[in-house]
Amino acid sequence: MTPPSETSEATPSPAQNVKIEREGRVLVVTFDRPDKKNAMTGAMYQAATKALDDADRDGSIGAIVFRGAGGTFTAGNDIADFLAASRNPEEVPAFAFIKALAACETPLVAAVEGMAIGVGATMILHCDLVYVSPGAIFRLPFVDLGLVPEAASSLLLPRRIGLAKASELLLLGEPFGAEEAMRLGLANGVIAADKLKAYAVEQAARLAAKPRAALAATRRLIRGDRESVLARIDDEARLFALALQSEETRAAFAAFLAKKPS
Ligand code: COA
Secondary structure, eight states: OOOOOOOSSOOTTTTTTEEEEETTTTEEEEEGGGTTTTTTTTHHHHHHHHHHHHHHHTTTTTEEEEEETTTTTBOOOOHHHHHTTTTTTGTTTHHHHHHHHHHHOSSSEEOSSEEEHHHHHGGGGOOSSEETTTTTTOOOOOOGOOOOOOOOHHHHHHHHHHHHHHHHIIIIIEEEHHHHHTTTTTTTTOOOOHHHHHHHHHHHHHHHSHHHHHHHHHHHHOOOOOHHHHHHHHHHHHHHHHHHHHHHHHHHHHHHHSSSSO
């Protein structure tokens, strides 16, 4: 990732399909692979992980906004990458990103326009503020793909929305929209798509302007026991890595890539 500039100009990193912009004290991280619905490759996870790490080290960054280009947040992990990772499951780069999200000390704001699938949906559980466009659609398709939940969603989702609803979303993989995200308490506001980025940056700037130590301490208190979240991420990752090697998962990936129903 190229270090962010001090201006609001974009610093494109086309190789990684993650665009990093600096808007005052806010870092805007844009998943930028619209032709593939911003599906996350290893390089994209690495760039996003580095942005999180850099932000924690750089005292001048007060908050991070995550968004997607082209009207989609992200369609989740790149399925071709998953298929490759099924041969080498310890190397799944999503896990490092997820742990960096859970451990990040810099406040995180999500601006979700369009599809937020898989990690696109689970990562919002680690964000402090979540704004969605009216057309946002979340989906947790792990079981349908022969996988298990990740990003500690098996812990955080029941904790946030109750066991009954979390089971529906994680076991049945039912999609849900902006209004449902609001009703469930997973989002803070529904904002018109053309105003979403500006609004999220504005809210992030408000966070960035707060007394830093008090904000960090309050975040830690609100989030509670980080160790149990990190431990759950590891537990899920072990099962996820095993599932990646299963025949049913490989068949589901191959069916998606071949564009036929699994
Ligand atoms: N991995 C790899 N490629 C993906 C992708 C993913 N997760 N999601 C979308 N793409 C690609 C498609 O293969 C297609 O590529 P192509 O133009 O070269 O054929 C392109 O992005 C556009 O996707 P398409 O499916 O044609 O768009 P759509 O609007 O009809 O559907 C989605 C959008 C997001 C609903 C659909 O692409 C989808 O279900 N993606 C998979 C989501 C998923 O299961 N993610 C894994 C979570 S663990």
